[in-house]
Amino acid sequence: MTAKDNPSLWGFGTTKTFKIPVEHLDFKYIEKCSDVKHLEKILCVLRSGEEGYYPELTEFCEKRLKGLAPESRALRKDKPAATASSFTAEEWEKIDGDIKSWVSEIKKEENKIHCHETETFPAMDNNLPPVRGTNSRVHVTKEKYSNSRRPKKKIPRDYAEWDKFDVEKECSKIDEDYKEKAVVKNKSHLSKIETRIDTAGLTEKEKTSLATREKEKGNEAFNSGDYEEAIMYYTRSISVLPTVAAYNNRAQAELKLQNWNSAFWDCEKVLELEPGNLKALLRRATTYKHQNKLQEAIEDLNKVLNVEPDNELAKKTLLEVERDLKTDPASKTQTKGKRMVIQEVENSEDEDGKDRRRAQEDGSGDKRLSSKRTEKNSNGNILGTTVSLTREAAEPAGAGSAAEPRAMGNIQKKLTGKSEGGKRSERGASRRGRTPGAGVDKRGRQRAAAAVAASNATRHPGSGRGAGDPAAAAAPVPAATLGPAGLKSQGNELFKSGQFAEAALRYSAAIAQLEPAGSGSADDLSILYSNRAACYLKEGNCSGCIQDCNRALELHPFSVKPLLRRAMAHETLEQYGKAYVDYKTVLQIDCRIQLANDSINRITRILMTLDGPRWREKLSPIPAVPTSAHLRAWQPVAETPPSQGGDACGRPQPGVPDEKMFKTLKEEGNQCVKDKNYKDALSKYSECLKINNKECAIYTNRALCYLKLGQFEEAKQDCDRALQMDSGNVKAHYRRALAHKGLKVSEGQEEEPGRTSEELSTDCPASGKGDTTSGPPECYEKLPITKPNNAYEFGQIINAISMRNDQEACAHLLAITEPKDLPMLLSNKLEGDTFLLLIQSLKNNLIGKDPSLVYQHLLYLSKAERFTMMLTLISKGQKEQIEQLFDDLSDTPNKHFTLEDVRALKRKYEL
Amino acid sequence: MSAFEKPQIIAHIQKGLNYTVFDCKWVPCSAKFVTMGNFARGTGVIQLYEIQHGDLKLLREIEKAKPIKCGTFGATSLQQRYLATGDFAGNLHIWNLEAPEIPVYSVKGHKEIINTIDGVGGLGIGEGAPEIVTGSRDGTVKVWDPRQKDDPVANMEPVQGENKRDCWTVAFGNAYNQEERVVCAGYDNGDIKLFDLRNMSLRWETNIKNGVCSLEFDRKDISMNKLVATSLEGKFHVFDMRTQHPTKGFASVSEKAHKSTVWQVRHLPQNRELFLTAGGAGSLHLWKYEYPVQRSKKDSEGVEMGVAGSVSLLQNVTLSTQPISSLDWSPDKRGLCICSSFDQMVRVLIVTKLHKI
16 A cells, blocks of 8 residues: 555655645635545645644545545544543543442452362363374475365165155255355354353353353354354353343344244243343244234233333334234134134133143144144145035135135145155054043044034134134134043044144143143143144154153153154254163163164164264263153053054953053063062962953963962963963963973973074063063063064164163074074174174073074074184183183083084184 | 444553563453563563552562563463463463462473463363463464473474574464364464364465564354454454355455554454454554455355455544553453553553444
């Protein structure tokens, strides 16, 4: 930059340099001159005093320049720092007082920290990352542009994921992606910011300053237009210390991103912490407005205007909302329809308003997407079920008829989507259908269906006001007067027919009715929450689903379904760690659930690719399921539709109350067996048999108790009875054999084929040897181990087994696997832990039953790929285990192999 | 903005010192600050002052063998508040100001004077390990972890035979999670180099023609957003660090601010878009950065490149005839600031109305 551009900064310009005619240094000329550059030059000359000192002219020139170009650099003047005299007395008092009060405040704070110094310090060090690699050198002249932004890893997908594929959701996701890309392009760093801050070992003061700092970072990002980043930092601030300001600001950022639902929840949080917060009310009104809940929006805006009648934004929004209300009769009636529900709820109950409101919010579909779907669903329902009722009413409204083809198209799409969606959703639906709530008969169902149809009709444009149709007019009343049970069964019906949003509404209403009843109805509430969670899951409203599951689990810890649903929701949200923990908990309660087993396998792989080999350390601890939970866990589940892992396979169905009793008794019996309290178990099973004597499993279980108590004769009788019912029952055979053995009737053993030994360990409830962690005894009955056909299947099973370190299951697997297939099945996947597991299960579970099988397995195991590699890797202790196995093998000579064979094999194992 | 709404810079307290002061820093979470410099007799000094009743009270004076050039609290915890200093002999020390006789940490880090120091990972600013970076006349930039004795954890030096440039300034940035971290260094020949500590590589370099006197990221603990570099000839540059173009690097805007060297730049801890520059003629300028409508655009080949915003002057004052050598905002009180100048003065300044911008 030359002196010309910056005359004032250089200040050595002369008229010669600038070549300004002297007559230009004149009031009149300056007044007319509009050339900023020229004026700057003149000013420079004047200031330099070269042509003489003209203070008035200089000032005049400055003014003129300021008028033309207020930002001109020539106008920058050296100024002394301001002092007290630059301010009015009042201002100065304020400034000075501010500093003084801060000084005294900060001194107090400092003293506090000083007191804490010694106790809090050590905790700090532990959280620190390790020291960076020592003395790494970077040579500065080396040009190397490293691309620090790695492309995001694609997570390997498997076929099961296609089951969950929701076409609509994916489409809308693509739309959203596109939109996002258009706005902010550079966000790769966002995913790398931790959303939680570890606050261990921090003092209150530190937490406050940390939270404030994060909030300030959020504000800055917000101001520069990076709303995602701002949300990130507000979230971090909240994780340190939840404050009204942070929630409020996050709500604002969410509004900017049009995440109405999240914004809504943040506003709720603010209002919870500080009822009547105007900003929060205003922001909540905005969310309502965009979710088409115009009445609620108006309420909130009125609240704001009551306090601040001049709030411009509130006024403006109110006008907009009222305009929307007029122009959009559909939404008006819809809102009205919904509001009727609230009012009824409010009339019938008298406390806990907030929760009810929340329930209502949940129910009315809190995503834009889902609320849209609600509308479509209700339209579709009208078309499908109550055509004749509503056609006439709908016809006059032009918009209504125009919407019909679309609605129809949507339904079709939904149906295809569902059939693509495949097993899971169908299973879910039929499950629901089978148990339409406690004590609802066919008549009840019909009534429910009618009520649903009618209430849908009111929701439809115009039909509510049509009043010509008695069914439509009367509709809301039955919906309201129905008890929670009725609402629940309605919900189940709707769920079955795929109208998830409607079903969620029913459940919400039922919850609202039950909520005040308190702990007495905890079971029912838990089920309702769980069912509503299922609806949300279907809608793709994962956060809603998680919330409901949380509530259900609060009421009923360790019930399987909410856990499963929460796990699925977490998985959908890609919170794999949480999903993993939930699935694991489910498996602790009931290890038969195939879905959970599959998902665990899948998630394990994902987590491994995401977090590397130490992924386990990043998981939150998996809650230990108390043994008492197994029992309790079953009761609510028994009332809700039975799970897909279903235990009701071909079992004769006794009467409903008896069944429950029977089930409870059986559970208690199993529990007693697990606790090795065989006598009690015996009496429980006997009582079971009084209720239902056609249950084969009870006989086999009781036989086991007899066996344990040494009453072989009775055991034999029970087994006989069981075999009468089910001649192929392996457990019965095996236990009879044991009984025979106990009675010294040795021919029993010959009588039972080898397969008893194959299946005994996994089948028998009590042979769990006190393995208390792996769920109720009957878990083992249906352990889904089938003969693997290829290496993949085998790998899956082995993974599932080694996850639980379940030697018995492994023994079972080995028993049904042809030894000569072993190398093929293992392929090149023989790993240290697999190897160890195989050896252990051979040693502990199979050697006693079928030594020849053990020999065969060992023989073929040695032929597997990577076997020699394995041998070099195993530890001394493991080697001893193998040696023991061989010793056992040599001690039990058999016609299938000789001692010589064993010795030869032993050499192969390098022993 | 009318004159009354403009922020005003008030010289609240001024105090003459009997030594040359090079650096001054607020003690976090207190109304105290330290000044560092050298006595005429050639020894180093650290003084601890506290604001009391509108005046400065000297709480402690510590004399050390070598003149102290620079210091930072950036790598210490709020509970400990240890001061890390660099001296004329190339020593890095960490002092417990409560017991300053023996340093908590001491290393002969460089062969020549340590010109500049910065810290990160302490005071809740920056994720990850606490680290200190020093830049020296010997041409090297070294990163230290107070938990590791004797050796730096990273060392940026010219290759053998290459001319050694005097490193005048260093700054940490990009410490938004445990792994990411960069060090930016400015040299006497106008070179600016950005080292990626995660990859241990040089990520970017440029030259701004004149010696780089001061560098600072607007925030150390966010994904690199802006970097201000001030130069010997009265200019400063603001780089938008969000978007790096493979060949063009980062977009920047430059502004001619002072009549001579811009010695220091410091961003307001409570608002990253505001920063104060300190000039060679004893002047202070308060600036605001404004973002462009779009922060990035596609070049002709469709590659993302950044777009620089603009800076506007909010206020300027002249405090002294001598250069202002150091400047520090209070992390705890918005608008409170200290500066030291070569006329052996330290001043406490108040900048008003910052929250309204």
